Amino acid sequence: MKSSLFSAALLSATMLAGCATQTAVVAPAPAVPSYGRTIVTPVQAEDSYYTTAQARVSARAETRGAGQARNVIIFVGDGMGISTITAARIYAGQSHGLDGESYQLTMETFPNVALSKTYSDNFQTADSAATAVAMMSGVKTDSGTLGFDRNVQAGNCAASLGHEVESLFSMAEAQDFSTGVVSTARITHATPAATYSHSPSRDWEFDGAVGAQAELGCRDIASQLIDFPAGDGLELAMGGGRSNFMTNEQADPEYEGRTGRRGDGRDLVAEWSAKSDDHTFIYDQAGFDAIDFDSDVRVLGLFEPSHMQFEQDRPNDTAGEPSLSELTAAAITRLSRDEDGFVLMVEGGRIDHAHHGGNAHRALVDAVAFDDAIRTAVEMTDASETMILVTADHSHTMTIAGYAARGNPILGLARSEVGALLRASDGRPYTTLGYANGPGAVCTAADNGACERGDLTDVDVEAPDYQQQSTYPMGSETHGGEDVAIFATGAGSERVGGVMEQNEIFFALAQSLGLVD
Numbered sequence: 001m002k003s004s005l006f007s008a009a010l011l012s013a014t015m016l017a018g019c020a021t022q023t024a025v026v027a028p029a030p031a032v033p034s035y036g037r038t039i040v041t042p043v044q045a046e047d048s049y050y051t052t053a054q055a056r057v058s059a060r061a062e063t064r065g066a067g068q069a070r071n072v073i074i075f076v077g078d079g080m081g082i083s084t085i086t087a088a089r090i091y092a093g094q095s096h097g098l099d100g101e102s103y104q105l106t107m108e109t110f111p112n113v114a115l116s117k118t119y120s121d122n123f124q125t126a127d128s129a130a131t132a133v134a135m136m137s138g139v140k141t142d143s144g145t146l147g148f149d150r151n152v153q154a155g156n157c158a159a160s161l162g163h164e165v166e167s168l169f170s171m172a173e174a175q176d177f178s179t180g181v182v183s184t185a186r187i188t189h190a191t192p193a194a195t196y197s198h199s200p201s202r203d204w205e206f207d208g209a210v211g212a213q214a215e216l217g218c219r220d221i222a223s224q225l226i227d228f229p230a231g232d233g234l235e236l237a238m239g240g241g242r243s244n245f246m247t248n249e250q251a252d253p254e255y256e257g258r259t260g261r262r263g264d265g266r267d268l269v270a271e272w273s274a275k276s277d278d279h280t281f282i283y284d285q286a287g288f289d290a291i292d293f294d295s296d297v298r299v300l301g302l303f304e305p306s307h308m309q310f311e312q313d314r315p316n317d318t319a320g321e322p323s324l325s326e327l328t329a330a331a332i333t334r335l336s337r338d339e340d341g342f343v344l345m346v347e348g349g350r351i352d353h354a355h356h357g358g359n360a361h362r363a364l365v366d367a368v369a370f371d372d373a374i375r376t377a378v379e380m381t382d383a384s385e386t387m388i389l390v391t392a393d394h395s396h397t398m399t400i401a402g403y404a405a406r407g408n409p410i411l412g413l414a415r416s417e418v419g420a421l422l423r424a425s426d427g428r429p430y431t432t433l434g435y436a437n438g439p440g441a442v443c444t445a446a447d448n449g450a451c452e453r454g455d456l457t458d459v460d461v462e463a464p465d466y467q468q469q470s471t472y473p474m475g476s477e478t479h480g481g482e483d484v485a486i487f488a489t490g491a492g493s494e495r496v497g498g499v500m501e502q503n504e505i506f507f508a509l510a511q512s513l514g515l516v517d
């Protein structure tokens with residue numbers, strides 16, 4: 001019996017091997033859900049940045065057997081470098097009274113992880129405009145520009161004409177998806193603006209900023225959100241930036257004495273609301289709470305004249321603002337009603353702003369709020385049909401210095417295992433978190449080279465407003481140029497792996513949706 005079983009096994013193995021080499025074409029292809037999308041060829045499809053990234057993601061998808069997605073959600077933590085993720089993890093754990101170092105953020109639990117190379121076409125260390133275009137359109141481009149290929153210099157309208165690139169959002173809208181953009185920054189700021197606009201300058205957020213170049217045909221970013229021509233336009237746009245949508249004669253609904261910024265007389269809020277009975281405008285928590293997002297409502301939510309509050313300051317807001325997690329839940333509720341699928345971008349936009357201010361405390365609090373929004377998305381979606389991809393557009397110069405003992409408060413002064421302050425060679429204590437540059441510089445121009453690093457012994461370095469020390473002075477701390485992380489889970493997320501060019505992210509999303517080859 002034994003020998004005949006063995007023989008049978010051997011025989012069938014031989015037959016299988018034979019089949020594999022001779023009749024592989026007969027084997028049925030694995031069942032891949034298809035959502036009936038039409039492959040499109042965007043105008044940028046011949047760009048060498050596009051074709052190179054396309055080939056790399058296609059090869060990875062094949063090797064790893066990547067599936068198809070009905071929906072995608074891309075979370076962009078603006079300026080959320082890897083040191084920010086590590087520090088936010090420790091901060092989150094310690095805030096819960098747990099061991100910070102071994103704590104897990106939701107994003108960390110995703111199975112497919114990669115590094116993203118963030119340089120732009122013309123800068124080693126990039127800005128949020130070029131990096132957002134890379135992720136939304138699959139090409140690297142010049143820093144400061146939105147919605148164009150590499151042949152456009154920032155601020156040059158004449159040179160931009162004819163160099164437009166298409167975004168994932170315009171492709172999705174053209175195939176009847178529902179689309180939404182959520183950000184804690186102004187909704188006209190670089191990262192969200194890359195989903196719906198073409199602007200040679202990221203600064204042209206309202207008509208007055210475009211100035212005379214409007215005569216050449218360039219339009220401000222706020223008006224492009226309202227006039228977004230793809231499909232039936234965005235279903236949801238929620239964030240800050242109200243003043244770019246109001247005229248300079250309209251009073252702000254929240255702050256007395258403030259008005260909108262527009263000089264062209266266009267009341268973009270009224271234009272949005274006039275599009276249909278479903279189009280609604282909200283500007284505060286009460287308005288947000290009054291909406292049934294499980295309906296056909298289309299929402300322009302602008303909760304501040306400029307950026308929304310930092311999470312640290314949100315409880316003190318005059319009119320009340322929803323959290324990023326609440327905004328994300330509302331967006332998923334609304335967009336997931338669409339059988340055709342949805343594309344959603346959620347930006348944690350103010351991690352970056354806190355870092356620019358040399359203020360690690362607010363950066364970490366915002367990074368944790370961002371991770372809370374990611375957890376909400378995981379809980380509300382089905383991984384078999386929705387991909388969630390989390391990344392940053394670029395890093396910052398924040399570092400985590402040695403050698404504080406395990407369990408030391410991440411925002412605190414570095415201390416030994418017995419609680420003694422660690423001291424630098426100037427004899428003074430230092431914080432674990434610091435910046436290479438920025439407003440917290442230990443020496444300023446006024447010191448003329450003769451300066452001492454401030455003594456932190458009696459400073460409350462964990463206070464929300466504390467600015468960490470930095471090596472050299474800059475009014476605004478700068479972005480960092482090293483790679484950032486990508487974390488992905490759900491349908492199609494096997495396309496994320498290895499060391500990726502940032503513009504490969506577009507293909508990880510668009511190929512999974514079946515929109516591009």
Ligand SMILES: [Zn+2]
Nearest residue numbers: 079352356479
């Ligand atoms: Zn920035």
